[in-house]
Amino acid sequence: MTDLSQHAEPLPSRQPLPQRGEPLPQRGAGLPQRGEPLPQRGEPLPQRGNGLSQRGEPLPQRGAEVGFQPGGDPLPRRTSRTRPAGRHRSPHRLSVASDAPALVIAVPGTAEADTADVAAEVAAIAELSCPGVDIRVGYLDGNAYTLSDCLHSGGGQSVPGQPDGVIVPLLLSPNDRADAAVGSIVAQSQDQVTVSAHLAPHPLVAEALHARLAEAGLVRYARSSGLSITAGGLGVVVLSDIGEEAAAAASVAAVLLASRLSVPVVPASLGDPESIATAVTRLRESGVQNPVLAPCLIGPETSRAVLDDLSAALGAPCAAPLGAHQAVGQLVAIRYGAALARLSLAG
Numbered sequence: 001m002t003d004l005s006q007h008a009e010p011l012p013s014r015q016p017l018p019q020r021g022e023p024l025p026q027r028g029a030g031l032p033q034r035g036e037p038l039p040q041r042g043e044p045l046p047q048r049g050n051g052l053s054q055r056g057e058p059l060p061q062r063g064a065e066v067g068f069q070p071g072g073d074p075l076p077r078r079t080s081r082t083r084p085a086g087r088h089r090s091p092h093r094l095s096v097a098s099d100a101p102a103l104v105i106a107v108p109g110t111a112e113a114d115t116a117d118v119a120a121e122v123a124a125i126a127e128l129s130c131p132g133v134d135i136r137v138g139y140l141d142g143n144a145y146t147l148s149d150c151l152h153s154g155g156g157q158s159v160p161g162q163p164d165g166v167i168v169p170l171l172l173s174p175n176d177r178a179d180a181a182v183g184s185i186v187a188q189s190q191d192q193v194t195v196s197a198h199l200a201p202h203p204l205v206a207e208a209l210h211a212r213l214a215e216a217g218l219v220r221y222a223r224s225s226g227l228s229i230t231a232g233g234l235g236v237v238v239l240s241d242i243g244e245e246a247a248a249a250a251s252v253a254a255v256l257l258a259s260r261l262s263v264p265v266v267p268a269s270l271g272d273p274e275s276i277a278t279a280v281t282r283l284r285e286s287g288v289q290n291p292v293l294a295p296c297l298i299g300p301e302t303s304r305a306v307l308d309d310l311s312a313a314l315g316a317p318c319a320a321p322l323g324a325h326q327a328v329g330q331l332v333a334i335r336y337g338a339a340l341a342r343l344s345l346a347g
Contacts, residue, residue, distance in 0.1 A: 092330035094130040094337045102134040102165040103336045104150055104193070108178045108301045110142030118299050118324045119170060125329020130336065136165075140181040147182070151189045164191040166339045168332050170298055172200035172322075173246035178301065196339040200249040200296075204327035206256035209238065209294045211327075212319040218292045224262035235264040235288030237279045237316070239295045241302065242271030250296045257294070264288060270302065273310075280314050293318035298328060 103126065107119045119137045127135055138150030151165060167186065171178060186193055199205070214221040219234065236257060240250030250267040258265035264286060268279040283291045293314070295307055299321040311318035322328055 092129040092333045092337075094133075094333055096130055096133055096337075096340065098132060099162075100133055100340065101163050101194075102136055103130065103332070104136045104138060104147070104165045104167045105332060106147050106167050106169045106178075106182050107137060107139045108141075108169075108171065108175065108181075109139060111139045111145045112142060114139070114300055116299070116323065121324030122170065122329045122332060125324065125326055126332040126336070129330055129333035133336075140178055140185070148185050148189065151185070151191045151193060163194045163343065165193045166336050167193055167195045168335050168339075169195070169198055170328075170332070171198050171241075171301060172205065172296060172298060173198050173241055173249045174243055175241060175246075175301055176243065194339055194343065196335040198249075199298075199328065199331040199335060201252040202331055202334070203256055204331055205249070205253045205296065205322075206260060208322045208325040208327040209253060209257050209296065209319075210260050211325060212322060213292065213294055216292075216317065216319040218317060218319060219261055219263075223260050233263060233288060233290070234261075235266075235283035235286070235291045236261070237276065237283070237291060237293050238265060238267045239276065239293055239297070239307075239310075240267060240269045241297055242269065246271075246296075253296050267296075270306070276310065277314070280316060291316045295319065295321045297321045299323045 105119060105123055105126070107114065119139075123135050123137050127133070136150045136153065137145065138147030139145050140147055147167075167182060169175075169178060169182060182195060186195065210219065210223075211221075213219040213236070219236075236254075238250045238254040238257065240246040247267060247269045250269070254265045254267040264283055266279045266282060268276040270276070280291050291314075293307070293311055293316050295302070295318065302321070304321070307318050307321070
């Protein structure tokens with residue numbers, strides 16, 4: 001075996017480590033000082049602004065430096081603000097002058113036939129939407145509380161360039177007989193009056209139809225949150241008054257009602273009994289086992305007995321007419337306001 005110790009280079013010797021207490025080797029110059037010396041424990045901290053109020057002393061009042069008078073309110077108070085006009089303002093909330101024309105509600109039929117006081121309740125609802133307006137109710141038939149007497153009962157002074165009253169027919173859509181009666185009474189009257197449009201079409205009609213169906217226990221009160229398809233479910237027939245325009249208004253209401261309930265809804269006209277039977281048949285053929293009737297009527301223009309007979313013949317339950325639903329009173333105020341706006345633009 002070869003002796004490696006004879007051929008290898010000797011290992012370098014390790015330098016001895018510094019002993020405890022000896023100074024460490026310095027590297028470069030000394031470190032620079034940074035900023036002011038730190039405050040020593042016990043020295044007071046620097047103060048910022050005025051001293052804090054001590055317990056028992058009065059707190060400083062906001063606004064004292066801007067000239068508030070002693071004894072007055074130190075802080076400004078929030079004042080009430082009127083809701084601005086625009087897309088978020090309810091269209092049935094009207095602000096009219098004190099000398100605005102009277103709102104005259106023309107009701108089909110006689111006062112004796114209005115046993116449910118539909119007209120009086122509608123007038124009360126409309127008064128909430130246009131406070132301060134002279135609201136009257138006149139019936140187109142009979143000898144009591146007639147529209148002609150209602151037009152002469154004002155007794156106020158006429159305003160130049162402004163009619164004495166705005167007649168709002170209590171009808172969702174044109175009705176040949178009722179509209180002719182209103183026109184005849186207006187022609188014979190000595191007062192300056194204007195006639196507004198009918199109440200429908202309007203989204204509030206679908207809201208009222210939904211409410212009447214729910215009150216009869218035929219649909220749920222809540223609006224549908226999405227598409228709901230169930231076998232053997234519900235279907236609705238929206239019944240309109242006689243006439244093409246009434247049928248068109250009912251078609252609009254049917255579309256809006258279908259979106260609220262997520263069920264099949266079809267329109268039909270009381271002027272065409274075959275259309276009603278066809279609508280019920282279509283619903284049943286599509287799988288609807290429970291068709292129901294929703295009268296798109298206020299009430300005075302059609303006898304309730306007609307609706308009851310139709311319901312019995314078709315075997316389909318029928319909701320009540322819209323009557324004095326809140327939406328009807330709001331629609332009266334809306335049509336009154338639209339007539340005033342039209343008059344102001346014309347003037």
